[in-house]
Amino acid sequence: MKLTRSIYLTAHNATSRLCAQRTLISTLAVAAFLAVWELAPRTGAVDATFTSQPSRVIAAGWDIVTSGGFLNDVSVSLAEFAIGFGLAIAIGVPVGLVLGRFPFLRNLLDPPIMAIYATPHLALLPIIVVWLGIGMQSKIAVAFVGGVIPILVNTTAGVRGLERSWIVAARSFCASSWDVFVKVILPGSLPSITLGIRLGLSRAVLGVVVGEMYQSQAGLGNKVMRYGSEFRTDYLLFYVLLISVFGLAATTAVRVFEEKLWTAGK
């Protein structure tokens, strides 16, 4: 038994060494990319009008942040995302749990859900704008539609994938239906739920940004579209970078949340 534990420890040390190696390689790759990007236009090999340069993007970023209106764009986009995606979680998870438990409802709702899942949610943009106008509501709706379906579908799959024996074991200890739900179904389907949330997240971000690019008065997507049509690559890229950073941060937040929940279950 001592032996088993020392094997685990050795494996753990090896993993952390591999991890450090991977970080080093990734950092070098990013640095090399930035260097090429900065230097290529200086040699005349490419035209900076099309590619811009890291230094110009940083300068554009400073200009954007210090001039007015930036905070308004950020808060509009963030609010659209937070409300739309928040609703997607608040509705997708409970509905998914219910559908996972009740085959009748699942059979009833499966065709429309699959139809919406197969449809690119961005194709619904024009009609959503017709219904809700070019304000924040239409972006909230697109973010919601994009986010809710993967969350719902994965939650349902998670509940259906639970081992029957876990539920039988709980019942053998006199568990009520509520106990089974709280102690088996919810923690057992948590990996699928968070997977759905991660998948839904990128679709919701996409919905907000493309929605703003399509028809809007403010927001990050609105600015991307504007600077794109004005050929101001450096300004455009700063906004794109901002969106990427946000997407990355949000995905990481979900991962951390997932790990927190997982360890809480111990």
Add this chain to the structure above:
Amino acid sequence: MDARPELEPAPHIRVESLTVAYEKPHAAEKLIAVSDANLEIARGTFITIVGPSGCGKSSLLLSIAGLVRPATGCVRVNGKPVSGPGRDRAVVFQDFALMPWRSVIANVRFGLELQRLPGLTAEDLTARAHRYVELVGLKGFEHYHPHQLSGGMRQRVGIARALAVDPEILLLDEPFGSLDAQTRDLMGSELIAIWERNKKTALFVTHSIDEAIFLADQVVVMATNPGRITEIISVDLPRPRSVETMDSKRFIEYRQRIRERLS
């Protein structure tokens, strides 16, 4: 309740003309898993149920657990008919049925949390779970997760989880069915050692004849088509038993007798 001054002590468990049937998929008639089974089990005895696959031995056990509803007949525990799972019974499952997101200690605590025994705080439950983890020889592995354990260790967790709720009756459904032969023998001996300390009533389903004789006070032999009890054999071998017991003349006689009944 359990110390009534009667001449003939009432059986702890009484199975009365029990029939268990399951719906067959795509068929009108039902599958009869157990047909008209009758059985009386005295308090504190170790009973094994042996028989080929499909003889209904697990169905019989699960009806006693209250996890399977009988088609006709009934199961009584302490004279009262069983209508569902109860605090007086705990089950050890063939596939362990451990929660993969819970550590060893949290899995052992699982049944205790669900049974909500009055007057026990969260710390009491954890302390009790620790005692049972130690009892089954898993001290030092409290914070491991099931996927980090071998099959034998996982079933130790399953046994600790069942014992932790301090049931009157321990129901074991082919608990060592997926373990290798050596681990199986070792686990059997350890289970008996634990059982001899407090003599809970135990029912143990197996398809291994040797295991059935080695563990039992009484062996219930079942046959298939339809699943039914064909014989109940009292095993008169002294305890504690050891590997040598399995080579004794008596043991071999029991083995022959059961094998004849099974074929």
